[in-house]
Amino acid sequence: MKIDITTDEGKRVLLWFPTRLFLNRLTVAIGVAYINKSERDYGVPKLSYSQVLPLVKEIHRQRRIQGRKWTLVDVVSADGECVKIIL
């Protein structure tokens, strides 16, 4: 996983993370528990481990298919800051 951040001043920060470190059974369990715990505060509907795990498996499969050049999210703010998440 690559997180590419470009600030409005043109500075670029590139962060590389092993995707499997962030997206695995353990982190899914922790993430789901955290989301469900904070459901009261943010009003996000509940998620279950069995819902998210197939999604994570598919993300890993798609990473292989897309040739690791899959830009999942690309956000450009009005003031010129840019954040890209490339899987």
Add this chain to the structure above:
Amino acid sequence: MNTIGKRISEYRKKKNLKQDELAEMLGVSPQAVSKWENDLSCPDISLLPELSRILGISIDELVQGKKEEPIVSVLPEEQRKDINKLMLRIVVDSEEGDRVRVNLPMALVKVAIETGIAMPQINGNEALKNIDFAQIFTLVENGAIGNLVEVDSADGDTVRIFVE
């Protein structure tokens, strides 16, 4: 760089027209057409509808070089791509100037639908709550590609969902 003059020249040749023939059809001198094609001047705005009609292109394509693409098209079965190779793109342009692009492979959307995950569960965005991804998936399965959803909200935000 592709200029309006180059486009006039290119499409005139495609139509097998000579400069003086085009000039006669438009009621201008052949020198005027030559000047347009050499980017020394531009056709008068009142001539654009007739010029684009003669050249068989839209005014947008003539002036900006942009082809008008169909908003949505339904492909016949033999032309359809494997659904797993299609990408669902969500484009959000806010009024403040923020731009968000999300690219989701259709296979991932399929898994999300099968497991019952709804969009607000992923991003907490209530505005996307009423967008039925199962319905979009069915459309794509039946060969629809292109701009499937376009929403302009009251506060100026635009949400577009397209498949390619």
